[in-house]
Amino acid sequence: MAVRRATINDVASLAGVSVATASKALNGRQDVRASTRQRVLAAAEELAFQPSPLARGLLSGQTRTVGLLTSDSAGRFSIPVLLGAEDAFGAGEMAVLLCDARGDAIREQHHLRALLSRRVDGLIVVGESTDPRPSVSKDLPVPVVYAYGPSEDPSDVSFVPDDVGGAMLAVRHLLALGRRRIAHVTGPVDYKAAGDRAEGLAAALGEAGVAQAGETLWGTWSQRWGRHAAEMLLTAGPEIDAVFCGSDQIAAGFVEAARELGRRVPDDLAVVGYDNWEVLAAETRPPLTTVDPSLERLGRTAAQHLFAAIGGKATPGVHKMDCKLVIRDSTARFTGPRSA
Amino acid sequence: MAVRRATINDVASLAGVSVATASKALNGRQDVRASTRQRVLAAAEELAFQPSPLARGLLSGQTRTVGLLTSDSAGRFSIPVLLGAEDAFGAGEMAVLLCDARGDAIREQHHLRALLSRRVDGLIVVGESTDPRPSVSKDLPVPVVYAYGPSEDPSDVSFVPDDVGGAMLAVRHLLALGRRRIAHVTGPVDYKAAGDRAEGLAAALGEAGVAQAGETLWGTWSQRWGRHAAEMLLTAGPEIDAVFCGSDQIAAGFVEAARELGRRVPDDLAVVGYDNWEVLAAETRPPLTTVDPSLERLGRTAAQHLFAAIGGKATPGVHKMDCKLVIRDSTARFTGPRSA
DNA sequence: CCCGCGGACTAAAAGGTTTTCGGAAACGTA
DNA sequence: TACGTTTCCGAAAACCTTTTAGTCCGCGGG
DSSP states (O other): OOOOOOOHHHHHHHHTSOHHHHHHHHTTOSSSOHHHHHHHHHHHHHHTOOOOHHHHHHHHSOOSEEEEEEOOTTOTTHHHHHHHHHHHHHHHTOEEEEEEOTTOHHHHHHHHHHHHHTTOSEEEEEOSSSSOBOOOOTTOSSOEEEESSOBSSTTSEEEEEOHHHHHHHHHHHHHHTTOOOEEEEESOTTOHHHHHHHHHHHHHHHHHTOOOSSOOEEOOSSHHHHHHHHHHHHHTSOOOSEEEESSHHHHHHHHHHHHHTTOOTTTTOEEEEESOOHHHHTTSSSOOEEEEOOHHHHHHHHHHHHHHHHTTOOOOEEEEEOOEEEOOTTOOOOOOTTOO | OOOOOOOHHHHHHHHTSOHHHHHHHHTTOSSOOHHHHHHHHHHHHHHTOOOOHHHHHHHHSOOSEEEEEEOOTTOTTHHHHHHHHHHHHHTTTOEEEEEEOTTOHHHHHHHHHHHHHTTOSEEEEEOSSSSOBOOOOTTOSSOEEEESSOBSSTTSEEEEEOHHHHHHHHHHHHHHTTOOOEEEEESOTTOHHHHHHHHHHHHHHHHHTOOOSSOOEEOOSSHHHHHHHHHHHHHTSOOOSEEEESSHHHHHHHHHHHHHTTOOTTTTOEEEEESOOHHHHTTSSSOOEEEEOOHHHHHHHHHHHHHHHHHTOOOOEEEEEOOEEEOOTTOOOOOOTTOO
């Protein structure tokens, strides 16, 4: 292990030039004769020279590092965002310092301070839900972008999935398949995500002049609630030929219970989920058609904008990102009641 | 945003001392009069002084940063390990640079180089399975520990869950509940995790003098396979009163299919899973008894050992970490065939 | 009175890189 | 020869902190 690392001094003396010239040659600047540049490059190669980011950062005042602050311990949302950010930064040689506050405001403050004392160039804050969260950016010396969960302060930069639009995608799909009696089972009424998706449903139904089948059923984001809702809806509820679920967990529970109650999915009943959580959506019987909030793209975009903000050009406000519909086997054209 | 940050120079001149004295006062060293120290501390407070980690690192040659290199895009294993590492480092003011290679060796090399050029003090490599993976540590200037997936090179430091022991825990639990006809459904035969768990099963059965019910059924780590295996086993297979599944995914599929086939879990049939993947294990009907590989603890331990290795004291070899059994409702005392 | 000593403090160096500015050489022009 | 212009290279400063090697002063002992 660990022989001393080569410095630009070693490179310079091996090439027989000054460090200034070596630096210029390595950084591709003018004022260096081609032959000299060759010698320096060869020397650097031989010594496996890599410039120290500390010395470099000391000068420029930049660490080429951003902090990613999350509260989503399961990584459900922060991992895709991280991947997207890595994509965006990878080329630019940025690195991501990941901190998980585990939903604890104290811990978040602690991590925030630690990141700042490390002189990160910027910060990405990933929320655990799409509900606006307190801004963290007041008087911070670095730019911040919020991903998934927006900041309460509209002068911050936030990127959130367009849940209204995503829901419209799902419902238009159901309508296009000939479904007309569409129910809605979703999460807690005080979640913005649930509200937005219900709003999208209403909008899509409205533009087609179709009425929703029954009231929206608000519950929890769990499989358990999906099953429970299915039992209520399919035994005593309104006649339905499709259900739009507020999450894949709910949808997974719903299709399972629907099967047990003898409904054929998708023939008798089409089901759409939300989130495209692969482990769930692809493993149900049948696999779920669902709305994909494109979190990786969201992360990529957030990172690009953070990058721009570090460069000085911020674009404040809440940016809504398109979702996309992933069609699997839980939806199909309606063939009429009791067909086959 | 961003007024210029205070340096130790500003603090020193505000306090009316030299930078050397200021440094000593701030770092709690001797040779500073108490009254002087007070003045310096007050000045630092007033200017919100925070020492630059770059300048400090330049001197000490340490960045107080470790890299966490993973290939597990879903974060299933790396997230708990990350959390544990954060725990272990949090006190010591280390930070974690997270890189995801997405199973691509080229990308892994790229990230490795990037991390090294950033002068991380150490590296944690998280595997995507418990199968040994090629060592990355040859001629690296920093210590490396492997977590979850061990290195092929026994002179490296690796921390892996004790799958044999974990399986024994599960099977002893079934035996203690009075189950005697225990089947085993697990993942691909070429996965070390599957092999180890089967070995643990055999060991636990052996020590009780009980024979396994039927052959081990090797398949994939999917719910689909769990369902399929349940159908085979429960319609045409040997008489069984318990099944030990190689993963929670398999177990989830198994209990679902078992229910549909009219078996009562846990009364007629006890089911144990593996991994304690909460989203799955806690949401099945009934919730799964399962083996928890304590990944967070594993991450914490790995981080502690990395810390020690950075300090100079390495403890090479593969370290097996105990698992623990999480008992939920899918197992209960056997009440005899067709009771109730 | 001188010496030595210990306490409190400071000047300066070190760490690695980039950048600015000045200098030297080479060449062309008057 | 004197002078201006390029072209290429090097010396040194700057970034910020810690550490080393002093310096200065007062005081007690000889």
